[in-house]
Amino acid sequence: MDAIFSSLDVTYFLLVSLGTIIGILFGAIPGMTATMAVAVCLPMTYALDLNHGLALLLGLYVGGISGGLVPAILINIPGTPSSITTTFDGYPMTKNGEPEKALKIGIASSLFGGLFSAAVLFYFAPTLADWAIKFSYVEKFLIILFALTVIASLCKSMLVGIFSGVLGIWVSLFGVYDMSKGGNGELRIIPEFMSTYLENGFSLLPLLIGLFGLSVIFDEAQKGVRDEPADNVKLTSGRRFQWSVFMGQFANLIRSSSIGTFVGMLPGVGGSAASVLAYSQTKNFSKDPGKFGTGHPAGVIASESSNNGLTGGALIPLLSLGIPGDSTTAVLIGAFTLQGIQVGPLFIGENRATWDIMMIGLVAANLIMFGVMYFAIRHIAKVITVPKYLLYPGIMMMCVVGAYAINSGIMFDVWTLFIFGLFGFLGTKLGLEIAPFIIGFILGPSAEVYFVKSLESFGTLTIFFTKSPIAVFLWVLIAISVGYSIYSTRKAKSHERHAGNGEAFAK
Amino acid sequence: MAAELIFNLSKETSKMKKIAVGLCFAVSTIAAGISDQAIAADSPLPSNVRVVIGSTSTGGDTYQVSAIVADALAQKLRINAKVDAVGPTAAFQAIAKSDDGSTIMLFHDQSYVGHLYGVRGFSDIFKEYKIGPTVAINPGDSFLVPTKSPYKTVDDLIQAAGHDKRIRVAIQPGGTSALGYTALKNAVSVRFPGKEGNVVAVNTGSQADKNQLLFDGNADVINGSVQANEQYTRLPADDQKAMRFVWITARKQTLEQANPEGLGQTSREQLLAFATPAASVTLDGTKDWAFDKEFFLIYNKDMKPEVVAALDKALAEIYAEGTIQATLKKSFFIPNFMPSAEAEKYLKEKNDETKKLIDKIR
Numbered sequence: 001m002d003a004i005f006s007s008l009d010v011t012y013f014l015l016v017s018l019g020t021i022i023g024i025l026f027g028a029i030p031g032m033t034a035t036m037a038v039a040v041c042l043p044m045t046y047a048l049d050l051n052h053g054l055a056l057l058l059g060l061y062v063g064g065i066s067g068g069l070v071p072a073i074l075i076n077i078p079g080t081p082s083s084i085t086t087t088f089d090g091y092p093m094t095k096n097g098e099p100e101k102a103l104k105i106g107i108a109s110s111l112f113g114g115l116f117s118a119a120v121l122f123y124f125a126p127t128l129a130d131w132a133i134k135f136s137y138v139e140k141f142l143i144i145l146f147a148l149t150v151i152a153s154l155c156k157s158m159l160v161g162i163f164s165g166v167l168g169i170w171v172s173l174f175g176v177y178d179m180s181k182g183g184n185g186e187l188r189i190i191p192e193f194m195s196t197y198l199e200n201g202f203s204l205l206p207l208l209i210g211l212f213g214l215s216v217i218f219d220e221a222q223k224g225v226r227d228e229p230a231d232n233v234k235l236t237s238g239r240r241f242q243w244s245v246f247m248g249q250f251a252n253l254i255r256s257s258s259i260g261t262f263v264g265m266l267p268g269v270g271g272s273a274a275s276v277l278a279y280s281q282t283k284n285f286s287k288d289p290g291k292f293g294t295g296h297p298a299g300v301i302a303s304e305s306s307n308n309g310l311t312g313g314a315l316i317p318l319l320s321l322g323i324p325g326d327s328t329t330a331v332l333i334g335a336f337t338l339q340g341i342q343v344g345p346l347f348i349g350e351n352r353a354t355w356d357i358m359m360i361g362l363v364a365a366n367l368i369m370f371g372v373m374y375f376a377i378r379h380i381a382k383v384i385t386v387p388k389y390l391l392y393p394g395i396m397m398m399c400v401v402g403a404y405a406i407n408s409g410i411m412f413d414v415w416t417l418f419i420f421g422l423f424g425f426l427g428t429k430l431g432l433e434i435a436p437f438i439i440g441f442i443l444g445p446s447a448e449v450y451f452v453k454s455l456e457s458f459g460t461l462t463i464f465f466t467k468s469p470i471a472v473f474l475w476v477l478i479a480i481s482v483g484y485s486i487y488s489t490r491k492a493k494s495h496e497r498h499a500g501n502g503e504a505f506a507k
Numbered sequence: 508m509a510a511e512l513i514f515n516l517s518k519e520t521s522k523m524k525k526i527a528v529g530l531c532f533a534v535s536t537i538a539a540g541i542s543d544q545a546i547a548a549d550s551p552l553p554s555n556v557r558v559v560i561g562s563t564s565t566g567g568d569t570y571q572v573s574a575i576v577a578d579a580l581a582q583k584l585r586i587n588a589k590v591d592a593v594g595p596t597a598a599f600q601a602i603a604k605s606d607d608g609s610t611i612m613l614f615h616d617q618s619y620v621g622h623l624y625g626v627r628g629f630s631d632i633f634k635e636y637k638i639g640p641t642v643a644i645n646p647g648d649s650f651l652v653p654t655k656s657p658y659k660t661v662d663d664l665i666q667a668a669g670h671d672k673r674i675r676v677a678i679q680p681g682g683t684s685a686l687g688y689t690a691l692k693n694a695v696s697v698r699f700p701g702k703e704g705n706v707v708a709v710n711t712g713s714q715a716d717k718n719q720l721l722f723d724g725n726a727d728v729i730n731g732s733v734q735a736n737e738q739y740t741r742l743p744a745d746d747q748k749a750m751r752f753v754w755i756t757a758r759k760q761t762l763e764q765a766n767p768e769g770l771g772q773t774s775r776e777q778l779l780a781f782a783t784p785a786a787s788v789t790l791d792g793t794k795d796w797a798f799d800k801e802f803f804l805i806y807n808k809d810m811k812p813e814v815v816a817a818l819d820k821a822l823a824e825i826y827a828e829g830t831i832q833a834t835l836k837k838s839f840f841i842p843n844f845m846p847s848a849e850a851e852k853y854l855k856e857k858n859d860e861t862k863k864l865i866d867k868i869r
Contacts (some may be wrong), residue, residue, distance in 0.1 A: 028847065042565055043590065046574060133748065136723045176627055179681050180563075182711035197629065199596060229544075246842070267715045321748070322735060323715035324566065334565030340572055340838040341772055343740030345748055417685040472761045 004485075007051040007357050015055040016361055020368045023063020025083075027070070030077045030209045030395070031402015034064020035328045042334050051357045052340045057335050058358065062114060062311055064371065065271075069106040069304055074099055074383050075395060079212040081204060081442060082271040082307040084235040084435065085279040087212065088154075089292060089299030089478040096295045099381045101241040104298050106304040109245070109253065109374045111406050113305035115313025116257035116364035117264065121319075122359050125348065129320030132265045137457060140269055141450035142474035144443050147273040149478050150280035152485035163432040168440025173448060175201035180245035181449050197412045205440065206403035206416040211434050213399050213415050217392045219428075237315035245297050252282050252303050266312020271310045271326050272442045278306030284484050290492070312362065319347055319355070329383055342453025518706065551813040553609045556580070556588045561614035568645045568734065568840070572802045573613045575834050579825045580818070595621065596628040596679060602636065602807050608814035611639070611657035612805040614753070616798075617682050619858045623865050626681035632805060633858065637815065639804025640822050644841040646757035646765060646851050648800050650676075650779065651740070654749035655722055661754040661786045664728060668701030668706050677709045677717040677726035683800050684730035687756050690796040694788045694867045703827040703868065708759035722747055733778065734839055737771040755782040758797040761841055770839045797866070801843060801857075803850055819846045 017242045019041070025035035037060040045053030068079030073090035086106060093102035093486050118129070123469035135143070148165060155161025174190050177183030245254070256278035282302035285294045292299050312324030322344035324330035336343045341351070348355045372382075384390070403417040404410070424434055454463060465475065548698045562569040572841055577588040585659065597615070602612045621629030633640065650661065654679040658664050668674045676691065678684040688708050696703035709726045711717055714735050720726035733755065742749040755762065755778060762775065762782050769775045779785065783795035807817065825831050826844040835842045845853060 038590070039565060043574065046578065130747070136719060136725070168645070178712075179626060179710075180679060180712050182679070182716065184710075185681065187627070267713075281687065285821040302685075317715075321715075321718075322714075322738065331565045334570055337566050337571045337838075342734060342738060344735070345742055345746075346771075398511070410597075411613045453716075457709070457720070457723070 006090075007353070008360065010136055012052060012357075012361070013364060016059040016364045017368050017372075019056040019059020019132045020063035020365050021059075021062075023060040023065075023254045024067035024070075024369065024373060025063075025235045027064040027067020027079045027403060028061070030079055030213055030399055031070050031205050031406060032207065033068075033080050033328075033329055034061055036406065037064045038331045040365040040454040042338070044329060044334045046338050049355060050341060051337045053339070054358055055361045057332055058361040059210065059365045059368070061368050062308070064328070065308055066107070066110045066114075066369045068111065068307070068314060069300075069329050069491075070103065070373075070380055072108060072194070073102045073300070075213075076216060076380065077209055077365075077395070077399075079291075080307075081208060082275050082310065083303065083436060084212075085275040086300060086301035086436070088279065088303070089294070090303075092293065092295035092390075093297070093300070098257045098295065099432075100190050100377060101245070102295075102297075102300055105245060105300045106373060107370060108243075108355070109304035110255075110308040111255040111366055111370040112371070113260055113308030114311055115363065116254070116305070117261040117309040118314075118359065118366065120261050121312035121315050125316050125320045126170070126345075128265055128316050129345075129468045132267075132484075133321070134468070134470060135266055137450045138463055139470050139474065140266060141447060141454055142275065142345075142464065142471055142478070143263070143266065144447045144450065146474055146481065147276050147479050148440065148443055148447065149481045149485070150276055151439055152482065153280050153488065154276075154439075155285060156468035157431075157433075158485065158489050160431055161433045161436045165436035166255065167432075168442075169444035169447065171202065171437075172439075172441045172444030173201070174198050177448075181445075182453060183449070196449060197415075198402075201445075202416050202420070202441075203403075203405045203407060203410075203413050204412040204442065207404060207420045210417040210420030210439055211424040213395055214417060215424025215428065216435075217396055218390060218421055218425040219262055220392060222425075235279055239339045242434055245486060246301070249298060249301050252287075252301050252342050254284070256282060256306040257309040260309020261313035261316075262309035263306075265316040267317050267325050268324050269446065271377040272308060272439070273312075274310050274313075275303045275307045276439055278302045278309075282482070284481070289488060312317040315362070318343060319358075322347065323346055326418075356505060384401055434448065516863060519631070522841060524650050540599065549794040550586070551811060551817050552584055552586055553606065554586050554588055558588055558611060559593050559601045559612050560590060561595040561598050561612065562616060563592050563594040565592050568647075568732070569613065569615060569802065570799075571838055572645070572835070575831065575838070575840075576822075578611065578700070578833050582823060583821045583825055586818075589784060592718070595629045598620075599628070599630070599636075602805060604807075606807040607811060608806075608818070609809075612636075612816075613642070613802060614805060615645070615802045616686075616854075616857070616861075617799050619685055619854070620686055620861060621681050623858070623862050624681040624685060628846060629681075633851070633855055634809060637808055637810050637847075638854055639806050639815070639847050640819055641801050641850045641853070642702045642822065643802045643835050643847040644735075644757070644761055644799045644838075644843045645732070646755070646762045646799065646841055647770070647839060648683060648687065648708045648755075648756045648798070649731055649733055650691075650728050650754040651721070651736055651750040651754050652728050652750050652753050653733050654740075654742070654746075656709050656727065658727065658753065659751070661691075661781075661788055664753065665698060665788070667693055668695045669702045671705060673704070674706045675709050675726045677711050677720045677729040678728070679712055679717075680708065680710045683798070686728055686752070686798060686865075689865055689868050690756075690788055690790070690798070691693050693790065693864060694796070697789050697792050703803045708773055715748070718748075721750065726762065728753065728776065730779065733770050733773070741772055752778075752781045754786045754788065755796045756784055756800075758799055759783055761799050764836075765839060766836050776845065780796040787828045790864070798861075799841075799843075803854065814849055823848075 028033040068083035071077045071079045072083040076091040077083045090102045128236040179185040311401040314329045317323040317325045317327045364432045371401035403413045442455045560569045573590045579586040598612045601610050619758040676688045676690045692703045717729040765775045783797045784842040832842040
């Protein structure tokens with residue numbers, strides 16, 4: 001107990017606050033991520049003791065994940081890959097004159113998701129870690145397949161959506177089949193002369209901000225730059241934020257936070273899958289699925305509570321098995337390594353004080369994140385009142401800096417940004433669906449590795465159906481997801497037909 | 508409880524005073540920093556040095572050794588040294604562009620083992636780059652089986668393969684873990700000629716994936732490390748995650764230099780039971796194969812000689828002072844400084860020996 005009190009000093013909470021604020025800034029700048037924030041600040045922890053170092057890093061982690069909602073809602077550019085689904089309803093809310101409301105919903109949902117996952121981490125970490133190891137290559141592949149099937153429910157046209165998703169997977173496989181993931185080290189799809197640039201394929205973040213950010217700027221450039229604020233929206237022309245918006249959303253909050261925590265604790269599945277799964281499940285369970293994508297608060301709640309649910313989830317395998325749950329906790333483990341502390345199945349039992357201090361830091365980071373963002377939101381939201389001719393060059397500059405910085409100064413990443421900006425601009429005009437493309441791109445490499453490794457390990461395709469009861473259960477979920485997508489598409493078409501007939505009759 | 512809080516508050520006040528004093532100290536440090544810049548200007552090294560490493564992980568041994576060495580160099584030469592975990596391909600590309608010492612690379616034996624295995628992105632470092640000094644050894648490279656496994660020792664594994672049992676070894680292809688697999692296969696071929704095909708590699712990536720293969724029963728033995736797996740070896744036998752060491756690849760004389768307390772709850776003496784000669788993996792029927800995973804600096808081929816000499820001199824002084832040894836040993840590394848020329852000759856010989864083994868079993 002003394003060890004806990006001696007570490008919980010003013011400096012500790014100052015470091016959590018500092019980390020959270022820096023993290024929010026990293027998350028809010030397109031192209032910069034929570035992982036980057038933790039990696040940049042990791043060497044600083046060498047000069048601190050473990051608990052103070054962790055205070056800083058946990059703040060960065062929570063802040064970085066949460067900050068991604070700001071650009072996603074205000075300018076339709078996801079600050080982090082896990083906030084892609086926040087753009088689906090967050091940005092339409094901004095266009096409807098409710099940016100402040102959308103941001104506050106997102107922040108409150110983030111707080112709920114963060115605290116929910118922290119509670120799960122605290123009470124169930126070792127038990128859940130034991131359960132998580134029952135997910136072998138086969139089950140992980142099926143979870144990714146499940147996340148991929150939701151593409152169908154996220155797009156306007158199912159066929160085009162599936163095509164876009166498959167295209168995304170194909171593009172994600174450019175380059176070498178990485179030996180560090182157990183691959184054969186051979187170059188695929190691209191010709192040898194391109195290997196200098198594409199040996200490791202296209203980087204995710206330049207591609208992401210190219211598709212979401214630059215393509216919009218190209219579109220605006222085509223229309224001609226005018227003086228009015230972006231999308232001619234006002235800060236509070238729509239309905240103001242009231243806590244009553246969460247009425248009837250408790251199930252959504254619990255389900256989405258649980259999905260975030262669950263996906264977070266499965267190493268190698270990836271954070272983006274969490275928000276995609278949570279968003280699509282909320283849509284599927286909704287009485288008004290048609291409202292999603294038009295500025296429905298439930299969409300923002302699902303996305304943000306799930307991506308913050310990841311934080312506690314990803315710490316479960318890290319602290320119970322010594323295995324990081326996502327890319328950020330993979331960097332976070334460095335703080336332990338630098339201090340010569342082993343993280344493994346006995347870590348919690350042998351380092352009870354550090355464990356308790358970490359939990360306090362995690363809760364504090366979530367509360368500080370909420371305090372900082374909730375009360376600063378009025379000022380942050382003013383971004384959208386900046387005239388386009390000032391806003392867009394600023395965004396473009398941040399995009400270029402972010403793309404260049406993401407892999408420590410690779411110029412090809414800036415070209416990736418422009419290539420996919422142009423691809424997004426032209427693709428949208430041709431009817432291509434960007435969200436399924438990007439989801440395919442993000443999930444493609446993991447799907448490939450787990451599919452190939454399953455076959456290498458078991459040698460037969462039937463293993464995907466017979467491996468375990470979990471695999472069977474996942475197939476049931478996949479079947480329901482696909483079936484429901486087909487049903488809702490037919491239902492929507494039938495509605496359109498009836499509406500069309502009604503109009504014709506009225507005429 | 509209240510008394511504890513009051514006590515803590517008074518402690519806080521005193522801490523705030525300390526912070527104020529610290530701020531004054533920081534201001535004076537900045538002033539001193541200006542004179543440090545002047546000292547750095549005398550050194551042939553730039554005042555900002557980027558240490559790229561051949562791993563993308565910040566939780567692994569390469570980052571840990573690099574952080575310790577970079578910190579020591581920064582203090583010694585009064586420069587800024589930043590470790591960048593960029594991975595092998597990007598690291599080699601980065602040093603290929605820098606001959607003034609602003610970017611140097613720190614990596615381990617995989618830098619040449621990758622080339623020997625024909626891994627894409629690895630070239631002959633002895634021809635394409637300049638070899639810098641060695642700095643440390645990680646003696647923790649090891650192989651583990653489930654606690655409930657019928658194979659209790661590495662000899663059991665060799666015997667089983669020799670008697671037509673299929674032994675699946677989870678490794679990362681092209682790395683130092685693959686070298687252990689090759690050595691195991693070679694030992695089977697020496698003791699049971701023609702049976703080496705019974706040792707098969709299960710190629711995988713991270714330590715998490717290797718552990719998972721063991722939990723799933725899809726591998727009989729995995730490559731791991733004392734640092735990453737020691738806690739798993741202390742779990743009760745009925746735990747699905749429980750493992751046991753069967754082989755530590757480091758040389759006996761290297762492991763003997765570790766602190767007597769070893770790592771975690773496993774002492775040096777206990778660890779020595781898994782290294783040669785107690786755990787024997789023969790090279791040729793007469794002597795055992797053992798391998799120290801060594802970390803060393805790699806430079807641009809045309810690195811300025813004065814920069815090479817300055818780094819050699821600085822590291823020689825750092826190791827002579829002796830503080831770095833304690834830091835390295837605390838994290839279960841064995842200090843192993845060898846200046847550039849000596850290191851190049853030594854590593855080239857190691858490369859040639861390793862090549863013979865790989866070529867033999869290919």
